Amino acid sequence: MELRITNLSKTYPNGTRALRGVTLTIPNGMFGLLGPNGAGKSSLMRTIATLQEPDTGSIMLGDIDVLTQKDEVRKVLGYLPQEFGLYPGISAEVLLDYFAGLKGIRDAAERKLAVESLLQQTNLWAARKKAVGGYSGGMRQRFGIAVALLGAPQLIIVDEPTAGLDPTERNRFLDLLSEIGENVVVILSTHIVEDVTELCPNMAIIAGGEVVATGSPNEVIGEIRGKVYRTKTEKAALAQLKSEYEVISSKLVAGQPIVRVFSEVPINGQFQPAEATLEDVYFHRLARREQAVH
């Protein structure tokens, strides 16, 4: 199954242009949608999940027209929104059984089997009788993905699932996502670059409602490979560097700024060539876009 998004635009009634001509082809497997806060990720996810209408454009999931055949989409969709409410006093086992019923799994034995297998898969089996209100952030997210996986969806959308998780829980969650399979489309929206580098064979960077780069992480990095340099500097020299070079990022390491810059032409002196990373592309693209807008 392939998801084809063509020329999707959306302006909210208050005038915010959340999506501007988004065109993307998303194949089976994990697809990373990387963008800063306010980039339009959630607007795009909600539109694909049939929860809101775009102003223009089309979305095809295989042969299904997502914008007109909403019921068909919902049958094959698993969606983990950025925020979701739960009934805090109810156990995961009972709640998941309830959601399975809503998803149309009517046969009780079949439902029991599905619920048990998802509780095992999401590592919540031992906590299945606990009220979900007492779950940690990571457990909540794993419960959310269990709900999203009910009914063996073909299209799985997870919106910023790792925000707020500690590293152990984050890894556990990402492992779970990558196990879900290569035969379904999984769209992972995130502002965490490593989530994409580590997991996604295909990706896009979105900023200001526009797709600013797309391809495999390797292809996306390709555009700046050999053009990234790094140097250690002093805090006092930072402003000067920023005025002379196209600074991608500066990070304090043990109190001292490490600066990465982009340059089309070789630079030396205090700089050393650095291996380009997805984070470099991300910051570079965002900075270029800022410049273009202002």
Ligand SMILES: Nc1ncnc2c1ncn2[C@@H]1O[C@H](COP(=O)(O)OP(=O)(O)OP(=O)(O)O)[C@@H](O)[C@H]1O
């Ligand atoms: N219902 C709405 N009405 C008006 N503006 C909205 C609405 N939803 C989102 N926006 C605005 O649209 C833009 C894109 O928001 P969106 O939530 O899609 O971005 P995002 O990339 O998911 O950001 P975040 O990571 O902060 O969730 C933002 O400027 C946001 O304030």
